[in-house]
Amino acid sequence: MTDAAALNSFKAAAKILTWLEAIGCRKLPIDLDLVRQMLPDTPFGRGVVIKAPADLTWNGSEGALVRNPDNDKEWGIFVNPKARPERKRFTVAHELGHFILHRASQSVFNCDKESVYAGIDTLKQIEREADDFASHLLMPGDLLRDRIHGKRIDFRLLGALATEFGVSLESMCIRLVKYTEERVVLVYWDHGFEKYQWRSAEARKTRVRLKRTGDPQEPLPGTLAADDEIAQEWDGIDMSANAWCSSEADEITLRELKHTYTDGNRVLSLLMLESAPPRSGVVSGWEDEETRDTFDRFIDNGQLPVR
Numbered sequence: 001m002t003d004a005a006a007l008n009s010f011k012a013a014a015k016i017l018t019w020l021e022a023i024g025c026r027k028l029p030i031d032l033d034l035v036r037q038m039l040p041d042t043p044f045g046r047g048v049v050i051k052a053p054a055d056l057t058w059n060g061s062e063g064a065l066v067r068n069p070d071n072d073k074e075w076g077i078f079v080n081p082k083a084r085p086e087r088k089r090f091t092v093a094h095e096l097g098h099f100i101l102h103r104a105s106q107s108v109f110n111c112d113k114e115s116v117y118a119g120i121d122t123l124k125q126i127e128r129e130a131d132d133f134a135s136h137l138l139m140p141g142d143l144l145r146d147r148i149h150g151k152r153i154d155f156r157l158l159g160a161l162a163t164e165f166g167v168s169l170e171s172m173c174i175r176l177v178k179y180t181e182e183r184v185v186l187v188y189w190d191h192g193f194e195k196y197q198w199r200s201a202e203a204r205k206t207r208v209r210l211k212r213t214g215d216p217q218e219p220l221p222g223t224l225a226a227d228d229e230i231a232q233e234w235d236g237i238d239m240s241a242n243a244w245c246s247s248e249a250d251e252i253t254l255r256e257l258k259h260t261y262t263d264g265n266r267v268l269s270l271l272m273l274e275s276a277p278p279r280s281g282v283v284s285g286w287e288d289e290e291t292r293d294t295f296d297r298f299i300d301n302g303q304l305p306v307r
């Protein structure tokens with residue numbers, strides 16, 4: 001993600017929250033219908049109408065934002081009718097993000113499941129920006145900070161916050177990973193294989209790396225993620241960080257939390273690692289290192305990468 005992109009998404013969401021505050025409506029859960037209706041009276045949507053969200057009638061998309069071909073002053077938001085309410089909210093916020101940030105460049109935004117929600121680095125930039133916008137708007141940083149300050153992070157707390165903010169547990173966990181100054185890794189498993197992985201800035205800085213089992217990645221032996229008998233571990237269990245990461249010193253511990261979704265096929269693993277000093281050395285055994293981390297390492301060493 002470029003800094004400018006993050007700044008734009010963040011600034012746009014922050015501005016809307018300021019406007020909501022001014023009319024006494026900066027309350028949780030954020031009222032997206034109110035946001036949609038207020039936009040035509042703001043610099044973000046002057047004179048343009050956004051119609052109330054309607055059901056998507058085509059398959060393969062989670063949401064869409066479409067300009068009326070007969071009236072360029074009217075836009076419509078469409079949402080997958082089968083999605084859960086909190087997911088629909090995130091999708092609407094994502095489409096509002098496209099409306100504010102990107103409508104000058106496109107008249108149709110068709111957003112699939114991967115685009116809305118995942119916020120992973122391989123997504124197209126505009127999808128990441130729309131996700132970041134939705135995340136900042138629905139989970140304002142100051143309110144989140146108030147609620148987690150000094151508290152032990154576990155799935156009970158995150159689940160209660162997800163309900164209060166009107167988002168999914170997964171969405172709240174992704175927000176935590178992006179916000180926290182701790183070393184945190186979130187892994188989303190689908191039918192026993194890793195689908196997404198997010199690492200906090202501190203985890204990346206200290207080179208937290210999960211051991212590889214192959215491609216695709218499977219849960220590591222000895223971890224809760226690999227234990228089919230345990231579906232939920234919302235408080236978390238302490239273990240040696242080595243169970244997950246060969247890059248961690250023996251004495252470093254990690255708390256593993258596990259949530260299995262009701263369909264039984266999807267699992268969230270949240271790993272809270274003890275703090276460790278930043279490292280700049282190359283850790284052997286990671287042939288599949290991502291470009292971003294190579295870049296980080298050069299920066300850590302005070303060198304600019306040659307590209």
Ligand SMILES: [Zn+2]
Pocket residue numbers: 094098109110111112115116126127130
């Ligand atoms: Zn999108």
